[in-house]
Amino acid sequence: MSATPSNNPLKPHPMMPGLTHDEMSEQMFVADFKAFIGSDIEPSQRDVVNNKVLPEMTARTGAKPASHIEVGKELAKEGSYQNWALLTRTAQEMMWDSAGTCVDRQLEDLKSLADVKAPKGSLTVDPNFEVPRYIDAVDIHCMPGNYHAVVGENDVRQGALFDRAAAIYHMGRNGGFMNDIRGHTVMAHYFARFSDKTLNRKDARILDIGCTVGHSTLAVASYAPLAETHAIDVGEGLLRYAYARAEHLGYGIHFSQQNAEQTNFPDNHFDLVFSSAVLHETSRKALPRIMAECRRILKPGGVLIHLEVPAKYESLDTWGRIRGDYEISYNNEPFWRGALTSDFGELVRAAGFKDVQTGYQDAVNKAVPGAGGFGDVHKGVHRCWFMVSGVK
Ligand SMILES: C[S@@+](CC[C@H](N)C(=O)[O-])C[C@H]1O[C@@H](n2cnc3c(N)ncnc32)[C@H](O)[C@@H]1O
Numbered sequence: 001m002s003a004t005p006s007n008n009p010l011k012p013h014p015m016m017p018g019l020t021h022d023e024m025s026e027q028m029f030v031a032d033f034k035a036f037i038g039s040d041i042e043p044s045q046r047d048v049v050n051n052k053v054l055p056e057m058t059a060r061t062g063a064k065p066a067s068h069i070e071v072g073k074e075l076a077k078e079g080s081y082q083n084w085a086l087l088t089r090t091a092q093e094m095m096w097d098s099a100g101t102c103v104d105r106q107l108e109d110l111k112s113l114a115d116v117k118a119p120k121g122s123l124t125v126d127p128n129f130e131v132p133r134y135i136d137a138v139d140i141h142c143m144p145g146n147y148h149a150v151v152g153e154n155d156v157r158q159g160a161l162f163d164r165a166a167a168i169y170h171m172g173r174n175g176g177f178m179n180d181i182r183g184h185t186v187m188a189h190y191f192a193r194f195s196d197k198t199l200n201r202k203d204a205r206i207l208d209i210g211c212t213v214g215h216s217t218l219a220v221a222s223y224a225p226l227a228e229t230h231a232i233d234v235g236e237g238l239l240r241y242a243y244a245r246a247e248h249l250g251y252g253i254h255f256s257q258q259n260a261e262q263t264n265f266p267d268n269h270f271d272l273v274f275s276s277a278v279l280h281e282t283s284r285k286a287l288p289r290i291m292a293e294c295r296r297i298l299k300p301g302g303v304l305i306h307l308e309v310p311a312k313y314e315s316l317d318t319w320g321r322i323r324g325d326y327e328i329s330y331n332n333e334p335f336w337r338g339a340l341t342s343d344f345g346e347l348v349r350a351a352g353f354k355d356v357q358t359g360y361q362d363a364v365n366k367a368v369p370g371a372g373g374f375g376d377v378h379k380g381v382h383r384c385w386f387m388v389s390g391v392k
Pocket residue numbers: 132135147182183209210211212213214215216232233234235258259260261275276277278281282286
């Protein structure tokens with residue numbers, strides 16, 4: 001059995017950077033500031049688009065604008081948009097600053113804690129690892145140092161930074177300080193589609209690709225304590241933190257620094273390969289390679305599940321598309337539009353998978369066999385996640 005996370009918000013698990021009074025106050029302010037911008041300021045942007053910018057453009061040219069890109073250029077001249085964009089970017093930078101300050105204050109202590117005695121799992125880093133260009137090009141989500149900066153020997157900084165900031169960013173909507181609702185939702189999808197294939201066996205193997213600090217890895221592993229669970233990502237500090245976090249929470253997971261496009265796992269090795277919110281941070285070239293690699297390392301009959309951001313491009317109105325473009329330009333999410341317009345079902349089919357389905361899985365904090373919750377209806381952000389799954 002794995003350890004239960006502590007209920008102490010200052011220290012929900014041993015690796016989570018602790019907070020002084022002032023750090024907690026600052027981070028709570030940032031979370032409230034983000035919530036205020038999202039709920040009180042952002043909705044008015046849709047009104048500015050629909051009731052001002054679009055009618056004015058239509059009146060001027062005699063025709064509706066051909067695309068949201070033209071509308072976005074006009075909207076960018078509006079003071080209210082400029083204010084919203086400035087506040088949104090500022091709040092994001094404040095989030096990383098506030099998390100970074102508290103991490104740096106205790107970095108050496110966190111490194112010591114990461115020196116795990118008698119581990120159940122393992123950590124393998126590759127000193128020659130080449131970070132893919134689509135990760136390396138910009139600091140994704142404006143996270144200083146991105147997923148892979150390394151600060152000194154036995155580093156854990158980017159992992160600690162990500163974990164602390166994720167607690168602010170998700171504002172409790174992704175499983176509190178464990179941030180594991182996406183992982184439970186992956187398993188809910190597994191139960192909804194593949195309940196006949198049990199994973200809790202000694203000879204079963206599971207792989208999480210793009211695990212970051214293991215938020216979803218541990219959730220999935222909790223349903224199959226007998227199985228051998230592996231997790232890969234690109235950053236040494238991220239993975240060392242993930243490994244130590246898992247060990248302190250009682251999980252033996254095998255973390256390794258690998259590119260999901262080409263891993264060192266043998267053919268026909270895994271029963272389940274999954275990812276959670278990874279594909280939108282790759283590239284159009286990488287996607288088919290990742291799908292092909294997943295197929296190579298899955299056993300015949302093995303299951304592939306990718307969880308992704310729920311909004312599909314076709315379902316977005318003009319403001320929704322402009323909002324997506326903000327992520328590309330000002331939150332360093334270069335592949336955002338590419339992901340929302342990709343046909344993930346077709347990509348998985350083209351890689352040779354059978355029985356491929358796409359749809360939305362209800363977000364849950366505990367997956368229950370037989371509960372279903374998978375269908376065509378998009379119930380809203382954080383209420384469901386987009387899923388594509390198939391069988392080798
Ligand atoms: C948004 S985070 C994923 C969050 C995590 N899966 C979870 O559910 O908590 C995206 C992660 O994918 C990783 N990633 C992107 N491309 C990758 C690749 N080719 N190989 C391995 N990891 C990759 C990034 O380094 C990053 O840690």
